[in-house]
Amino acid sequence: QVQLQQSGPGLVKPSQTLSLTCAISGDSVSNNNAAWTWIRQSPSRGLEWLGRTYSRSTWRTDYAVSVESRITIKPDTSKNQFSLQLNSVTPEDTAVYYCARGSSWDLNYWGQGTLVTVSS
Amino acid sequence: QSALTQPASVSGSPGQSITISCTGTSSDIGGYNFVSWYQQHPGKAPKLMIYEVNNRPSGVSNRFSGSKSGNTASLTISGLQAEDEADYYCGSYRSSDTLVVFGGGTKLTVL
Numbered sequence: 001q002v003q004l005q006q007s008g009p010g011l012v013k014p015s016q017t018l019s020l021t022c023a024i025s026g027d028s029v030s031n032n033n034a035a036w037t038w039i040r041q042s043p044s045r046g047l048e049w050l051g052r053t054y055s056r057s058t059w060r061t062d063y064a065v066s067v068e069s070r071i072t073i074k075p076d077t078s079k080n081q082f083s084l085q086l087n088s089v090t091p092e093d094t095a096v097y098y099c100a101r102g103s104s105w106d107l108n109y110w111g112q113g114t115l116v117t118v119s120s
Numbered sequence: 121q122s123a124l125t126q127p128a129s130v131s132g133s134p135g136q137s138i139t140i141s142c143t144g145t146s147s148d149i150g151g152y153n154f155v156s157w158y159q160q161h162p163g164k165a166p167k168l169m170i171y172e173v174n175n176r177p178s179g180v181s182n183r184f185s186g187s188k189s190g191n192t193a194s195l196t197i198s199g200l201q202a203e204d205e206a207d208y209y210c211g212s213y214r215s216s217d218t219l220v221v222f223g224g225g226t227k228l229t230v231l
Contacts, residue, residue, distance in 0.1 A: 065217035
């Protein structure tokens with residue numbers, strides 16, 4: 001059974017960097033049939049797909065254009081986890097952030113969610 | 121405003137069937153068979169209920185089924201149970217810079 005455990009701060013100051021980590025058990029971040037994804041959810045924006053990283057002989061990433069200039073999603077094969085960094089945050093980035101495992105374009109396993117508030 | 125359009129709420133009595141619609145465009149629902157449905161209970165992460173239009177993951181009740189016609193996908197829940205009361209979201213691949221889009225969610229109330 002795949003399990004995803006998220007960690008990271010729940011409060012970030014405006015203009016700073018939001019950083020979250022998703023530890024994987026029951027699967028490998030290097031699995032060639034999986035895509036490791038970040039999504040966020042807020043009352044104002046609903047569910048929003050942010051991006052993903054995946055291995056298909058080489059590592060690849062896809063990002064939503066809405067955050068493309070500010071986002072980095074990276075795998076860490078030594079720790080079997082992946083991370084999200086979102087730069088230059090504003091209060092509009094306040095949301096519950098989820099990591100998830102996808103196969104094709106669906107998301108079949110989700111982390112527990114982390115409420116991140118952007119406030120000074 | 122969400123990329124995919126869902127009704128804000130639906131309701132039904134135990135034992136009845138309900139259908140939730142999700143309308144998109146030819147760039148997403150209408151052009152690809154990558155429609156997913158998620159169930160979310162309050163304070164919990166979404167759970168995949170249907171993938172690729174009409175496929176159920178292992179462990180999901182066969183009371184849940186999906187379909188698609190043109191630019192509109194549908195989720196049908198038969199034999200409603202109290203535990204089905206939750207928010208339901210559709211999602212789809214989109215052939216644009218967004219790649220994955222979601223609906224705004226439908227709150228299902230079991231009367």
